[in-house]
Amino acid sequence: MDLSKATFEIFTKLEQNWLSHCEPTKKTRILSIDGGGTTGIVAGAGLIHLEEQIRLKTGDPHTQIADFFDMIAGTGVDRRSSSQSEKFSGKSMDKALKEMFKREDGTSLTLKDTCKPLLVPCFDLKTSAPFVFSRADASESPTFNFELWKVCRATSATPSLFKPFRLISIDGKTSCSAVDGGLVMNNPTAASVTHVLHNKRDFPSVNGVEDLMVLSLGNGPSCGRSKVPINGECSTSSVVDIALDGVSETVDQMLGNAFCWNRTDYVRIQANGLGTARMVGQRMEEVLKERGVESLPFGEEVTDGD
DSSP states (O other): OOOOHHHHHHHHHHHHHHEEEEESTTEEEEEOOOOOTTHHHHHHHHHHHHHHHHHHHHHHOOOGGGGGSSEEEEEOOTGGGGTTTTOHHHHHHHHHHHTTBBBBTTTTTTTTGGGOEEEEEEEEETEEEEEEEEEEHHHHGGGOOBBBBHHHHTTOOOTTTTTOEEOOOSSOOHHHHEEEHHHHSSTTTTHHHHHHHHOOOOOTOOGGGGGGEEEEEEEOOSGGGGGGSSSOOOHHHHHHHHHHHHHHHHHHHHHHHTTHHHHHHEEEEETTOOSSSSGGGGOOOHHTTTTOEHHHHHHHOTTTTT
């Protein structure tokens, strides 16, 4: 799988640290995955590559990416996938998710059943506020435990593609009318870091960011840079994309400062060179030939040629 040289080098450094997971003084590792962007292909390809490299280094063909992270956060789906709306209708997505998240006896898996702590945001239209699903809350009370397929469906309910998704907790006491979590938390890294710092039940040894290693995977900008005019009027959709991308990058800047720009403990990988419009219909292999970009302080970028 041909990822860019820059991205490959970043993953190589991270692999060296994560492969020391057996040491008793290991840091807590967080994986955070952005919503859509370029149809989710950047984060997906990166994770496949990382898992392949870990298997090669450990010599264990059964090792999974979840074995090397202590906390996982993710949100939304590509809000630009309107061309795929017929293929992925609400009913077909429900069917696929139900099949994916069920036990051998046919019953549905819940948040409480996840192998690692999980954080998934959505926006609740009923309360007009973000709603964050977590294994920690689900373990505390059935009032905050939901079927996993419904959690995934809730955070991917992009308004332009799907109707709001209503879900109810296992005990029937909590309900939510959800839309895409990416609308309010497209980059969930800050939420995941805060969650770990305050979750002493799952992470008793974490006292500050110095105890963390964070990999934040972006999926490229929502809007191609060339589509945003420097002077002149912006369309409504462009304004929305600018706001969402701006929030994601602001989170990156804040966390970079919190980690004192320590590129070993906090790494943000964002494919700033990829435009979404021209990627519709492209094969994965073609997309992976694009240049990868690691975010640097104050808007700098590093690519293959640097």
